[in-house]
Every structure is written in structure tokens, then in C-alpha cells.
Amino acid sequence: MSRTPATARLMDGSGLARRLVDETAARAADLTRRTGTQPCLATVLVGEDPASVTYVKMKRARCEKAGIRSRHLELPATTTTAELVAVLADLSGDPDVHGILLQHPVGPGIDERAAFEAIAPEKDVDGVTFSSFATMGFGLPGFVSCTPGGIMRLLDAYDVDPAGKRAVVVGRSAILGKPAGLMLLARNATVTYCHSYTADLSAAVREADILVAAVGRPRFIKGEDIKPGAVVIDAGYNPGNVGDVDFDTAATRASLITPVPGGVGPMTIAVLLSQTVDAAERQLA
């Protein structure tokens, strides 16, 4: 039996991210020229977790390429919550810093929430504070979590209007699934949240006009559950460059689908950079 060919159009996150970064770099250059001040992102790393070290390094390199200054702080793994809060409060009050990124997870022994809440909302370019969560929830202006923000930009770039559509979000993490659902709701989708307790995941997925997979389990979403014509956003990124959706089968049914890699992934840093320049523009205005 021959394999059914993919019919879905690929959503090119790499290309969209590149355009967003270019646009962001142009805004950063313009702002620097007009004000004499370069936008600055403070990156805070606690401990020496290899993945975190790599992520921060990557983010800083991307900042530099986009004309955004980064100020890097490395704190030992023995840092207390109070010490970390003090560092973040300092950065929040520092007029030379426009955005703050606390690389997380921060490791055991630190109250991550207390640390996040020490970030001033107007510098929360990573969208991790209560305030940012609430503005996402109410559809008010504010910074968004970067990955869901990237997902919404992908939908917009491919003219997918969520209004009135059934959107199903699989996963409910604080920085991905939960805000993604709220942002889709703010854009008038009928939103369903699924997760590990969901009794019949296949039934729920089959309803989705827009599916956001954000569970972090390789090929967890079966391709045959994809509704014909659905838009499939795969925010998973598992070992071996495998997403949360069984891509090969899903691509024979969906109308639009994000590849892994090259779909949602590249959007995250692009949104971080863009929001950093947004923050700088407001603070330097």
C-alpha cells in the first residue's frame, strides 16, 4: 500500500521568525539612533544546568545579532530566594535595563514564583509574571509568554482567524498551554483544555479546528485523530527532533501544520527579542 501524500501546507516558523528578528533589529537600531541608548535585556542564570547554560548563551547571541545589548548575571546554585529576589528587584529598578529574563527552571530550593514576581511587569519580556498572565487572560495590552505569543503570530501569518473555531490545547503548563488557551479565547475561539486527566483525548482532539500540542511527549497525538482540514500547531520538541504530533499521518489530514523543527521553536526567541525592543521603546519614549 502506498503512503498517502502529505496535503497540509507547512507553517514556516523559521522564515517567520527570521522576518520578525529582522524587523526587531531594525527597530532596535532606530531606537538606538534616536535615543543614544541601546535596548538592553538582562539575563539571569542560577546554577550551571547545561541546558540552561546553552539556552541563555543562545538567547544572548541572538540579542547581539539583533542589536540588543545583553547584561548577563550568573548566580551560584546556592543562591537563596531572597538573594535572587533582590537581584531581580535591582534590575527592575535599573533604568539601563529594559527587559529581564530569568532562565528557568531555577532549580530546587528557590521559590520560582517569588522570583518571577520580583520582575517589574513593564520589564517582563518573557511573560512570566502574574500580571502578564492576567493581561493575557483578559486580552489586555502586556507582554505574553513567548511560545504562545509565537503561536499566535504563526496563526496570523497564515491568516488563521481563531474566532468561532474550536481550538483544543493539549497541555496546561504555566508558560505554554495555559496562556495559549487564554490567548485563543481572547481571539474568540471556543477553547478546550486537555491534559493528563482527560478521559478521552482522541475524542477531544477530533473536535479541533485548531490544535495546539504542548505536552512534551513524542508523537503523543495520533495523526488519525486530526480533523480533516485542521490547523495543527506542534509546540512539542522531543529528543530526535520529534514533535508531540505524529507528523506523517497528521500532514495527510491537516490544512496547515508546523514542522518540528522549524515551526513553533524558532518563534520563541524571536518574540523574546521583539518584546525586549517593545519594552525599551516604551521606557525610552
Place this chain on the structure above:
Amino acid sequence: MSRTPATARLMDGSGLARRLVDETAARAADLTRRTGTQPCLATVLVGEDPASVTYVKMKRARCEKAGIRSRHLELPATTTTAELVAVLADLSGDPDVHGILLQHPVGPGIDERAAFEAIAPEKDVDGVTFSSFATMGFGLPGFVSCTPGGIMRLLDAYDVDPAGKRAVVVGRSAILGKPAGLMLLARNATVTYCHSYTADLSAAVREADILVAAVGRPRFIKGEDIKPGAVVIDAGYNPGNVGDVDFDTAATRASLITPVPGGVGPMTIAVLLSQTVDAAERQLA
């Protein structure tokens, strides 16, 4: 043709609210005896909207009956956002006030969100701040919006465990539908938000093991759409004592259903009083 008899058990919100208020009054009395300080709720009313005047009066009377002091501030309709923010910031800093209720809507010309955000989260016993919304969203300790908080207490009182069930919330207001969905999600329900843009409301309602109707339109939810055995929570309260659900037909299909009046309604003030004593207990500890 004879009418099918109601089979659903009624969820007695009036009785549950009475027990919660009794329990709250006992806690208030105990706290007053132990600390010499009576719990105090500040109520702030802007303008003279008759419904708002009535609501505040009712809340204050209920406070008094429960042994909670209320401090009432009436501001003219011409109050500016800055003036209201200043009043709320004062109350937030006043050690004699343990909870703050800003009666809303505050009327045009005032930035309601700015006013809410002037309420200290630890005194936000009405659950209206960004911080309270986020703690509800993350399932963290904090004050909840009173009506959804009442809904969760009703579910608990009738041993309805939302985990793994499909919960459908119709309506997405900031103080009712949206937080109700987040609280059900935090209790591990598979949650669907429906609203005015939902394409096929009947289809979505038919999936609900737990239905929360919060639209404010009389008999908007058709009884024949209720899944047999479902738990029906009607948070609507429309002219003529009519809820958002077609009660007569729904009651022949549901396993549990809230009457209107006497279901969700009485729980709202009871939760407000209970949270006021919670706040006082923490602040006087």
C-alpha cells in the same frame, strides 16, 4: 402528553451558604475574642447606581450579622481614577482594614482595572486583581472570585469531583466564566469555554459532564442539550427569577442542578464573608 418528572437532585445553595456564613461568623467571633480586633471589610461605592447601592447595603448587612465590621466609603460619580486609586491605596495600607470590596461596575470615566490593581492582593477578598486571577489560574493559594468560588464549594458539597470530567463553561466574563473555567482546570477537569462566538453551542453543551452557565440570558441553554446525568450549575440570574438554563427540561436529564434562585446566588456573599475572615486571620496572626 404528561410532563416528564424532574429527576435531578437540587443543589441547595441557600442551605450551604447558611452553613458557610455560620462557620464564618464563628471564626470571626473567635478571632475577635483572641485578638481584640474585629475583622473589617471596607466597601467602596462610586456614584449612586440603584442596583449597586442595594448590593452594597446587602453585603454590609450580611457582614454585620456575621460579626464582621464594615467601613463604608461613598464617593461621588465625578470621582476620578486617580482619586479612587488613592482611596484604595489608603485602605490597602490601613492595618484596621482586612478586606476591600470595590462595588463594580464603577461607571464610565473611571479606569476600573487601575482601581482594582490599587487593592493589595492580601486584601482582595472579592478576587478582582490580576494577582488573584493568576493564583486562580495556577491553582495557587489566594483569594478567588466569589461566584466561581461558590460554585466550587457547591461541587464539593455534593461530592462532584471535576477530575477527568468534561466541564463546559458558557460565558467568559472576568469575574465569573473565565475564573470558573480556570478553577475547574486546576481541579483537573477537561474544560471548554463557550461564548457568543461559539459556532455550535448545543454540540458543546451536549459534551458537558459539568455545565456552568454564566451568560445572563434567560433560559439560553436548552434543556434537551443537557447530557443525561450531567451536573448543571446555573449562575444566571435574570428578571423574573429565571436562570440561564431551561430548568424544567434540564431537571429531567441532569443528576444535580442548582435552582434559581437559591442555587449559586446565595454562595457569592457567603464566599465574600468567608474570604474576609480568611484575610483578617492572616493579617492578625
